[in-house]
Amino acid sequence: MVQKKKLVVLTGAGISAESGIATFRDADGLWEGHDVMEVASPQGWRKNPELVLDFYNQRRKNAMEAKPNQGHFILAELEQDFDVRIITQNVDNLHERAGSTNVLHLHGKLFESRSTLDPSLIYEMKSWELNLGDKCARGSQLRPNIVWFGEPVPMMEKAVEEAIRADIFLVVGTSLVVYPAASLLDFISEESALLVVDPKLPAIRKRPNLHLFEEKASTGMKKVAELLLSKYK
Template sequence: MQKIVVLTGAGISAESGLKTFRDSGGLWEGHDVTQVATPEAWARDRTLVLEFYNQRRKQALEVKPNPGHLALAELESKFEVSIVTQNIDALHEKAGSSKVLHLHGEISKVRSTEDPNLVYELDGWELKEGDKCDKGSQLRPHIVWFGEAVPMMEPAIQEVMSADIFIVAGTSLVVYPAASLIDFVRSEAPKFIVDPKIPEVTVGNNFYLYEEPASTGLPKIKDQLIQEYL
C-alpha cells in the first residue's frame, strides 16, 4: 500500500469558517498577533491571551469539516495516509482521518506552564485564570506560539521523507519551519499542490498543480490518485 503524506495549512480550515490571522491582516479584534500568540504576550497580559484562545476554541467546536477534509479521510480506504497539519483545530479528526500530526499544537488541549509534558484535554471551550495542572501551575493553551520551538518538526520530517505521494493543501509555504517540509520529499515522489494561489516554490518535475481551494481540489486529487495508482 502506497503512503500519502499531506501537509495542510490555514486555507483548508478557513473554508470551514475558521478565521485566520492571514485573512484578517494579522489582527484579531484589533490586536496584533504578537499581542495574543507569543510567550511575551502571555507574560504581559494573560487574561487577553486566555480570552483569545477561548474564543478560537469556541469557534472550533462549532465548525464542520468541508469536502477537502472528507476527501483526505476517504483516501484511507485505499492508501496509507498521514496528515501533517499546521492547523490547531480538529477538523481532520472530525472528518475521519486517523493519523494526524499537529505541528503547532491543538486548540482542544491545555498544558502545564511548569511541565510541558503535562497535557490535558480541555472539557468544553473555556480555560480560566486559576485553572492549574497537577503540579499546581497555571494551565496554558497547548499551542506553539510565535517564537517558540516546534517540537513535532522532527517527527514531521520523518513522515515526509517516507512519502510515496505528497500533497500540499491550503498553505502558502511561507511559514517556517513548516514550509521547509517540502524540501524533504523524495525527488521521485509526485507532489500535488492545491491552493488558490500556487506557491512559487512549486517548480520542477513531478508537480501537479490545482489552482483552486482545497475543498474542490482535494476531491479531484483523490479521484486522480485512485484512478492512477489502484
C-alpha cells in the same frame, strides 16, 4: 496483500477557512482584531495572560461550531486506498472529526491545555473555557497547548521523517510561507509525486510528477482524489 502507498499531506489554514475558522494572515497580521504577537507569543502571555486565555476561548467556541468540509472528508476517505499521514499547521480538530486517523499537529492542539511549569503535563479539554486560576497537578497555571511564535516546534522532527518516506506529498490550503513547516518540501524525494491545492498557488520549482490545482480545498480535493486513484494507487 499489496502495501498501500504512503500519502503525506501538509494542510494549512486554507482548508479550515472553508469551515468558517478565521485565518490571521488574511488581515495584515491582525487576528480577530489583535496583533498576533499579543495573543500568540510567550511575551504576550507574560504581558496579559487573561487576554490570551480569552482569545483562545473564543477560538475554541468558534471551532466547536465549525464543521469539517468536503476537503477534510476526502482526505479521510483516501485512507481506504493509501497510507495517509496528515501533518497539519492547524490547531483545530476538524481532520479528526472528519475521520482521519493519523494526524500530526505541528503547532499544537486547540482542545488541549498544558502546565506552565511542566510542559509534559497536558490535559484534554472537554469544554471551550480555560481561565486564570485553572491549574495543573503541580499547582501552576494552565496555558493553551499551542506552539506560539518564537517557540520550538517539537513535532517537526517526526514530520520530517514522514516527508522523507512519502511516495506522494500533498499540500492543501497553505501559502508555504510559515517555517519550519514550509521546509518539509525540501525533504521530499525527487521520485515522489508532489500535488499542491490552493486558490493562490505558492511558488513551486518545477520537478517531475508535479500537479498544481489553483482551487480551494473542497473543490480541488475532488480532482486530487480522482488523479490519485487513477494514476498513483
